[in-house]
Amino acid sequence: MNEKHLFAVTALFDTPDEIIHAAHETTSAGYTRFDINTPYPVHGMDKAMGLKQSRLGVFALVFGLLGATSSVLFMTWVTLIDYPLVIGGKPFWSWPAFVPVAFEITVLLASVLSVVTMIVLYFKFPNNSHPLHDTPYMKKVSSNKFGICIQADDPTFNQKAVEEFLAKVGGKEIGPVFFDLEDLDHGQHIFDPKFIGVLALTAILVSGGTYFTFNKLLYMEPFSWMSAQAKLKAQRPSDLFTDGIGMRRPVEGTVARGFLPYPFKGKPDEAAKNLVNPLLPTKEVIDRGKTKFLTYCSPCHGNFARGDSRLAGQFPNPPTLHSDKVRNWPDGSIYHVITEGQNVMPSYASQISRDDRWAIIQYIRVLQRAHNAKESDLK
Amino acid sequence: MSTAALDYTRELPVVEGSPTAAEVDATIAAPLDQFPSRMWWIIFSIALSFFSIGVFCIGMTLYKGLGLWGVNQPVSWGFDIVNFVFWVGIGHAGTLISAILFLLRQRWRTGIARFAEAMTIFAVMCAGLFPLLHTGREWLPMYLSPYPNQHGLWVNFTSPLLWDVFAVSTYFTVSLVFWYVGLIPDLATLRDRTTNKIKKVIYSLFSLGWRHSNRHWQHYERAYLILAGFATPLVLSVHTIVSFDFAVSVIPGWHTTIFPPYFVAGAVFSGFAMVQNVLIFVRQAFNLKHIITLDHLEKMNKVMILTGSMVGYAYAMEMFIAWYGGNQFERFVFLNRALGPYAWAYWTMVSCNVIFPQLFWFKKIRRSIPAMFIIGITVNIGMWFERFVIIVTSLSRDFLPSSWGHYTPTFYDVGILLGSFGLFFTLILIFVRVLPVVSISELKAVIEGGQPSKH
Known part of the structure; x- marks a missing residue:
């Protein structure tokens, strides 16, 4: 002993x-x-x-x-x-x-x-x-x-x-x-398996408890965060209507704001005659037209409407917009082409809103003028 | 000791008879070593039943929301806040006895201090429940504390409700520390007494290795003095701050400067009534009549006359100022309290708080256990109604008659109130079984022959 x-x-x-x-x-x-x-x-x-x-x-x-x-x-x-x-x-x-x-x-x-x-x-x-x-x-x-x-x-x-x-x-x-x-045994006890086990258990309990509380428990009933409410949410079914669908269709003949049907479908001549650009060539309108032109038109027509497509070779090249034909077109004709499409160009009616189309036309006019500047413009 | 032989000019012995230190150990540790009596189980199951009613009502409130309560517009503070103020008030006796009477060198506090401190802690626990339920989003209490959150927002440091959070949580923490520091030497004594291995581990763990060393007693006594010094202003601040919840607002009947002292007096009043009521049972059940003596109860009754009269004075002064101040809304509120739809509550409060405690002027009543028990109960009923009257009458009829309302509590309101009593008594019943109800080391220091003769 x-x-x-x-x-x-x-x-x-x-x-x-x-x-x-x-x-x-x-x-x-x-x-x-x-x-x-x-x-x-x-x-x-x-x-x-x-x-x-x-x-x-x-x-x-x-x-x-x-x-x-x-x-x-x-x-x-x-x-x-x-x-x-x-x-x-x-x-x-x-x-x-x-x-x-x-x-x-x-x-x-x-x-x-x-x-x-x-x-x-x-x-x-x-x-x-x-x-x-x-x-x-x-x-x-x-x-x-x-x-x-x-x-x-x-x-x-x-x-x-x-x-x-x-x-x-x-x-x-x-x-x-x-x-x-x-x-009296003052040896090293820090690597004692019991001590390490207690540490590990504490770590698991604390982190697991925290994770469970903040990520799971707080989102269970009755902690609803007001998400459970007596109202109908979009896409949800409902017993209230006979068809069992929660969302309702609009009344027949309803026209959404800004979506009046185009009256000159297949009638380019009438469009050219009757349509007038409602927007004035102000700086705001031209800026807006430029943004939309660069987004929707420039991939095929080129950044300056010269017909120099960035997609050259992959699609048939569209014509330049600086030709005499297009320069002499009334605004209504360009509007008709954007709305209806032409040859391989599809309709852009769903992508570009009515007012944006008119703004693009104002910008095309600016490009045309710049491309064919007169002597007097330089003074 | 007969009533006639009492001589008030001489300091009474703290403990009747002269038990030795070993007898003190045995008496106080006795309830911890026996299997609880049948009576204990009966009372415990009643308390637990009340508590489960509360648990059910709180569960329903959590699940369904505050719509189950009677609160409405304009009475958006109902039983929840009434009960909160009531329980915080009950919690005032403990720290008052352990801190203020300690500083005033009132040695008779020794017999009742531990129990009163425990009661404080349990009462504050009951109180803390109500503001939490009152928020309606009980699972988001962290927003009550200033912590760096993802909203970049802090709490409003100028709001009395926030002061309340700090006051009540500080009070709870400091009371708990005070209580625990007092328990350390007793737990060490129990550790050395017990023969049960599990109990020994628990007592060893919580007594921290206390060795009754005088090199420790020296710091221990200083720490106790420091704690008492801090707890004294603290106990006065807590109900002051609770009264700010009302006094800092502009509602007629609340917006008065008399509230802080009036609330503190009322809190001590109700707290002493509760301590006296429960101690009557404890001393009977655990053979502590020579330690918690009739003199102790009488002294508590005297404190109740004092604080009850202060409360009565405050009622009278409120009425006087309402008239003298000349504010018509204020005048109306006080007339409405006494004569309006809640007049029954007002007169219950006045009779229970002002009239009945005055019977304690008679020595016979002051020293009669049944009489003081009944008066103690009426005091607590009265003090509960005081908070009810203050909160509900002022809110239900304030400035605009078009927006007056009426408050009727629902089943759930009453259920949670009963539940809080259940929780309180459940905790007390467990406490008297697992911890010494009287401080062993303090008591040994004041028994006859406990101190050196030449000092």
Whole structure:
């Protein structure tokens, strides 16, 4: 068996008076690594043990100030810089309204962080592997006895001397406490399969839970996000109508806005005679015509209407629009060709709206004029 | 102790008789080690039945929506907000006892502080349920907190409703921390007492390895003082901020500056009534009569006379200011409260809150368990009606007679209220079975012979 490691020598006392006396004696005997364990705080023990005042108050002050300043700065940043909103006609920085939240955050941070500091920094908790745990000594001091524990790492420690000293000050049940050997094993535990398993399980549970909550659960009934409503949606069937179709057809003879039937179907001459361009050659109209020409006409007729198709060879080349024939055509004839198509050119009625066709014609006129500029145009 | 022999000039012993520390352990840990009695199971199943009514009504509200409730236009705040304010109020006694009485060195608080703190936590849990349900989109509570969301929007820091979120959640967190810090040494004592292996693991886990070391007690006591120091303004701020929900608006009957102190007094009033009511049962059931003494109950009744009179003064002052202020809408609202369609609620409130608690001036009534129990119940009924009167009468008849309305609660409103009581008592019944209802370490420190003689 392994050799046992001594942690401390302990002694028990029955009354608070005795333990205060023992604490005084221990301090005057020069021991520094010792502790007093009592089931409740005993008055005057700090002085008897020679303890300095707790500095927890300083931490509380720092955390409180941190809460106050950070909350005020955050609210200032939100209301002045990140998203200024006028609320109730008040200034953006309405500081009196910030007081409640600043107060609450101050209290929250100061109290919670002070407790965390105490537990983690001062107590070094959680720590269930301290040698005193599960000893008869611990069981008694947590109920009705008062104990003293002089640790083996005290510079003047000597087991015999300490035991004699404790007997002299009136201690009972004096005895040694040993380290649990398992707890003395300070090896590398980070690659312990158990530890890694717990980490992996935590990761899977957290990520899986988050994924399920935000991507699945929140879209299940009753979290409908108002998508389940008592109204009929497009393409859905419906029992309301005898044909079971949710969508209704328009009443017969209905004409959609901008879709009047073309009256000169197969009558190019009448179109040339009767149709007049409703648009004036303003800059807007020409710009619009240019956009539409480049989109729909230029692939075959060329960017400048010269008949120089980008698709040369794949389609029969269309004629140039700068021929005398086209230049002398009335606007109505061009409109008729765009609407009806001609030879291999299909109808563009479904792609180009009525007004866009007229705008394209204005642009073609501009191109024709530019291509056949007169001497006077250059002046 | 007979009533006639009481001498109020001498400080009463905190604990009757002089139990030893070991007896204290045994008495307080007893309920945790026994199998619950038949009575406990009966009460527990009643509480659980009420809770399940609430669960059903909340489930239906989730599924169908707020249309199941009685709220309407103009009364868009109904039972949900009434219950919220009521439960937050109940939650005020605990921190008041544990923090303010601690700072005032009222040693008698020791016997009742732990239980009152637990009650605070459970009451705030019940309270927190209602604003969540009130939003109608219970699954989107994150929008209540300022977090960087994809809308680039923040919460409105100038709104009392947002202050409420911060106040109630801070109150809950700090109360929980306060309660837990108080529990650590007791859990360590239980850890060292128990022979059950599972219990031992649980107690070890939550006592964090506490060793009753005086090097720790020193910081522990300081931390307790700091927590009490912070919790004292906190407890006063919470109901103040809840009252801002009303006082900061412009509705006649709400827009008054007396609301914050009046709400705080009312909260302490109802909280003490609830603590007193429940403790009467606890001390009986768990043989704690020498620890939670009749003197404790009497002292709580005295606090109730004080706060009840403050509430009565506030009612009178509201009436006076409504007349003296000369605002005709304000005058109308108060006449309407006393004489209008909700007059029955108003007079229930006045009699329960102002008249009945005055009986506590008589020492016999103050020290009679049945009498104080009944008065405690009436106080809580009255305080619930106070919130009902404030919210419903003001909303149902405000400025324009053409937009007046009436509020009638539905089955679901009542069901959720009953459910919240069920939840509260279920939690309390579990608490008294799994944790020490009185602070063991604090009590040992105040029993006779618990402190050094020369100090």
